[in-house]
Amino acid sequence: MYHDNRKTPWWIGLQSRRGLQEVFVSEGDVVTPNQFLNELPSYQSLVRRKPSSYGTMDSRRSIRNQKHLLSREPSCVESFDSDFNNPLRERPISIQEKRELRTIQTMRFQNATAWGQWKDRSRSVFRKFRDDAAGLVSNLQLWRSNIHSIEGKFGTGIGSYFSFLRFLVLLNFVIFLLMFCFTTLPVAISKQGILNSSQIIPSSVEAECTRYSPVSKGLLYFYNNIIDFLSGTGFLELTYLFYGYYTIDTVTVYIIRYSLPLAYIMVTFAYLLLSIVWIVKRAVEGFKQSLVHDEDRFQSYCNKIFAGWDFCITDQCYAHLKHSSLQYELKTDLAEERIRQRKEKQSRKDTIKIYALRLFLNIIVISILGGCFYAIYLATSYSQEHTSPITQKTDRLSLLIEYLPSIVITIANFITPIIFETIVRYEDYTPAFEIRFTLIRCVFVRLASIAVLLISLWTKITSCSDQSCKPCGYNYKDYPCWESRVGQEMYKLMIFDFLIILAVVIFIEFPRKLLVTYCSWKPAQWWGQQEFEIPANVLEIVYGQTICWIGTFYSPLLPAIATIKYFIIFYIKKKTLMENCRPSTRPFRASSSNFFFQVILLIGLVLACIPVGIGIASIPASKACGPFINYNTSWQIIPATVDSFPEGLRKTIYVIASESFGVPFFLLSWYVLAF
């Protein structure tokens, strides 16, 4: 009646006798009681959107009719074809009917020729092979069964945290392979003397800038070795671990001249670019879903009722918890609704009061942040002043002084979330916004503290009192090899971060569980078991990853340490989750988690690019160590190399690098990535 029969055959949308509402009214059909309502234009317009899902037909009659059709009207066959754009397995009919349909299909499309039959057979063999291969490959996927069991017990939100951890292990491993193959391996090979290589000879550089002898002058006590290991100084300083060791200029393999400095800087850009592309790709998958998620406010109740229960749950305790959390969510929503209605009736005076209070509290927050950052700056300056390589390291406090910036940052990262959570309660926001706002503040503190550390380091490196920087461009007396020092700071941060995660699990979470289980003291029971807070845990690992990204340029083996660190953290977190935690009553949406994790990671990456960029382009490279002795800044090697290219290539590169080409190209690549 409404459709041209040639385009949409009358029997389209087979539906079973399991009985969905018949929607299409066509000739020779059973008339249903609701036919009149279904003919309303508004309903029909909805229906017309997806005709294949709706149609109802008596299936046996339709299949019989198809067989009839086939024998009688060959011209109907093309319209037959259009229906098979919808694969068999995606139709809402029972398997028995699908099998009958399938025999009809194969009957009709049975290839009479031997070639056709061979094609069919090889297609099914290929499909079998492909399924077996896919099964094998998915078995190889790291930690598949672990994440599977976590999802079963704690839900997909927490499962996605562990998938995220797995992604980071993989990312760090790939970055490590990149750095290793292109920088460490050539240096290692040439130091063994296997290939022809030339050391860097400092030319046109003041002699005093090149003085650098990092071996500690103190007696080699075992205790000194431990300090050296934990802070990357002493015996560790002039090793593959840090930038200072990479002093090879070129490695000659037959006729190929492999320039290590160029490789070093190119691989830095490569790993940053690789990380960006990979993360954006993963983020885009969740982006579109997240866009939809923002429409959530228009159907939040529907989402909770119809998509709230996770059908994967098999654990009784978790099911019980899920019921409670759904109940909690609904009650919160109803409470929010009441608050919203109250706010609408709010008088102007009240609104002004609230805004004034918010302003005041934000000023407090900013001053707290300012205080933390100043403390970090002081700690860094003190630590740098008291750990110059010249002083003896026999003082027991020296380890503490070495780690002072890390300790202060960690304390700040522990205290500030608690303060923010308390403050935000007085700011009178909706509960959902409260959570998000606190999270944004915590992200800011975590990432900004690294920035402050680096800024204070750099002021020290480039601080020149009375002409002391003139010969070399940086403070060469205290920092003969400043890149290694930055690398050491990043190394210390990473080690300390790992130790803190271990310490929290061993000394806080396990005892808490023991306390709650075995002690019936009232306050202990009120404190309760640990909840696995996803946002805090995600921030923790993003923080570690940001340190890794910044530090890799200054310490090429840092990604390997990060890989091992995250590998161990996976098992630690899984253990503590299984033993000590109960799932959070504030459920974390699985759909938005992936996007949320990738966005935070991306923020960390963008933040990491800035210090690396400044370090490469703006601060003069060390003249006493590293591959860039003969260049003003590390970046300079690139223009120098481009200048040595033949004329045509040089012109092309200038054109590509110019803005008129670069900006549209950049935008185009984002567009391609996103779609």
Next chain:
Amino acid sequence: MGNKQTIFTDEQLDAYQDCTFFTRKEILRLHERFYELAPNIVPMDYTDDPDVKLPIQLIINMPELMENPFKERIVQAFSEDGEGNLSFNDFVDMFSVMSEMAPRELKAIYAFKIYDFNTDNFICKSDLEKTLNKLTREELEEEEVTLVCEKVIEEADMDGDGKLAFADFENMISKAPDFLSTFHIRI
């Protein structure tokens, strides 16, 4: 690869592969699970397509369904007689639709059936109340239940008849980001 099994013919396995989202190995595993539910009723040899149905009580005691508040409705939605007695075909069909490879549209059709308690092809207020009570184990107060049901109908009902037809439901589900990841049973 290619160990001799005598439960199904190759042709049957091919047919199952075309009609469901499972591979050969998974179908054989599903048969094992089906068999374990009632070893004295379910034959090991399915080459002649025996018509063996298992009652609903056996199916809903499976660990995958045990904790699900909608387990009876799920099994009833996939059964031929609407009472919950599943043959092996229905059993496989159920897990195929609930697997992660099934598309949203297909899942929406069956979700609608599951939530339609009185099988009148509409999700009306009483269906919603039953759904809500199953979800919260009847811990919400009556007034809150009524309020939430009203909100749901307000959000999803487009033709204004006070109940959700399939078109309303599908439209709403297409905007629910969690649906695909939660409406998924792993077996």
